[in-house]
Amino acid sequence: MSVWGALAGGAVGTVILTSTLRIAQAAGWTRMDIPLLLGTMFTDNRSRASAIGYVVHFLNGLVFALVYYAIFRAVGHAGWGFGAGLGLVHAMFAGGALVNAILPAVHPRMGTPWSDAEETPILEPPGFLLANYGRRTAVVNIVAHVAYGAIIGGFAIGLS
């Protein structure tokens, strides 16, 4: 089991995850646009926001790969299947808390269920399991994260 393997998996997995979401957008399955959501935390210029968002998302992907690695070490086991399982948990955390609840709470341009007439946010909140961005978003989110987790798990043992 190797930390470099996990990091390499994180890099490849994040590219795959981001591409999966982008393809799903283009196919009309979801309006989920992670780079835009992350980038607009820093700017309201959409082009610049997307560029910043891709960088932030990539770095997040590496950080989460280290978290996966820590879990692999703690349980003494890694692999494609275990990584995919962790990816499923990651997807549920992202849809149920991270993007659904935590991101709107800290995002300066995103609405929350508490936003009232005093506020005029320019980004709608994702909703539980990100369903506000399209009913199939939950499925896309799970598929993308399971792929991400599987790649980290596989790379972690593959490069050891």
Place this chain on the structure above:
Amino acid sequence: MQRTDGYAAIRDYALVGDGRTAALIARDGSIDWLCLPDVDCEAVFSRMLDSERGGSFQLEPTVPYEVERCYQRDSNVLETTFATADGTVRLTDAMTLTDDGRLSPFRELVRKVEGLSGRVPLRWSFEPRFGYGERETTLQRRAGRWFATNGTDALALGLWNAGEPEPLNGLLQAEFEVSEGGAALVELSAASEQPVVLAARGDTERRLERTARFWPEWTGRIEYDGPWRDAVVRSALVLKLLVFAPSGAIVAAPTASLPEWIGGGRNWDYRFTWLRDASWTLDALIRLGLDDEAHAFFWWFMHASRITQPRLQILYKVDGSTHTKEHDLENLAGYRGSKPVRVGNGAADQVQLDVYGTVLESIWLYVQDVGHLDGETGRDVAKIADYVAEHWKQPDSGIWEVRKKTTHFTQSKALCWVGLERACSLAERGVIPDRSERWRESADEIRRFVDAKGWDDELGSYVRAPDMPELDASLLTLAILSYDQPESDRLRGTVAAIERELRTGPYVYRYRGEDGVGGDEGAFLTCSFWLADTFARQGRLDEARSLMDELVGLANDVGLFSEEIDPASGDFLGNFPQGLTHLALVNAAISIADAEREQAA
């Protein structure tokens, strides 16, 4: 105030809200409509749709009284004054805004009674009915407060000097007295999928004061000092209550199934956002200087429509989702027996080509205001224009969402032309990819179609559709959205024909022909304001002013308008208050003010 079979007249309601949901309160102090936690959720009070089973929250003197109502100046805080033989009290109703410094209820409605003179005995009656009266409601007293619960939804009552309630057949009731200088407070704290916040009296009073301060501050941002200013400001305040703050979407109205004719079946749910209203909304908000709301709405509809782009769905839920399945609520009797009571809206599946024109127009308005678009959005806009160029020949259901077979509505085609023209203008400014040669070609083809097949020599007017040679008041939008010069012979002829065939005094009907629904309906107030707007654009200022004076006078006692009106009785009909009517009022007033300025110059 008279009720008919337990139903207040639609005209007798006022609206309070917080940017997430809204309550309708009758002149007798009864809250007869409130959806929680959001405007498009199930109603907990729906007495408007069933006077016996719907549920309400009434507060009024126990002795005979006279009532007067007004909003606080430039505010959405409502004041109802009850004058009895022995004294006078003022009831202040508001949905409070969140106080960031304190833990605030998820949603909070406050009712404060202040004694102005003498001594007044009052009674309140709290009868919540979750799920439009379909779900069981449990009333319980715990932690010193009364709770109404069902599943993960809960309401808690905060009561101060407002009597000791007793549960009776699923409702809570209490009597109390307020003397001159005294005050009582009733607070409704709502929660969904989370614990209820039990507010202290001081915190509730502070939020009420804060809310009362907020509204005039917000109104101070309105840049309009032309004629009918009070009506314009009231309309802006109504529109602000229709904005769903968490997303920036704007609902057409906060109610469902208020009938377009008493006893009729034209009862629709309007708690959705229609993209058609986009250009009217953006135009009104930008012209009023409310840029934040305009930009939030623009980005909301660009995001919401992204899944279906370049095809546009005609309406969306306020959270941006597209699931708006229509069904009937069999348990509710309907407003004064008007059935079916529908929630959801089946029109979402229709093809309505005019939507593309209004959306591209609103993008044009946004770019004029802001000056730029990002590259990705620009590419999306160009694809929408491509779609129009490709699909304008298909039949549709038209602006009025007819539920019979589709046809080639003249207004739909003309608005496709408007959309392609705006796309060409956007391309000329370099904000979207330039495929204007193709768009111009289709626009020319559309104009040939409209001018040849959408025109009737005998009527001297554009007509509803080539196979429907009758008048349609939506053709007024051809002048407002500059399909043609408003003073052109063809549009003058069309306006004259609409006045002849569809106008009665200040009232204008949408059309007289078939629409596949059946039954009567009232005159459509938006069309009356469109007529005033068109007069202004045609330079007929005296007629515009005179019509506008009459129309503004039709508002209810607190300045609100419904969708339709019965010309014979003056009764309001349809969902209430209606955003499109208030948008049309704002735009007509500004058009007249602009025309007056131009004429003076």
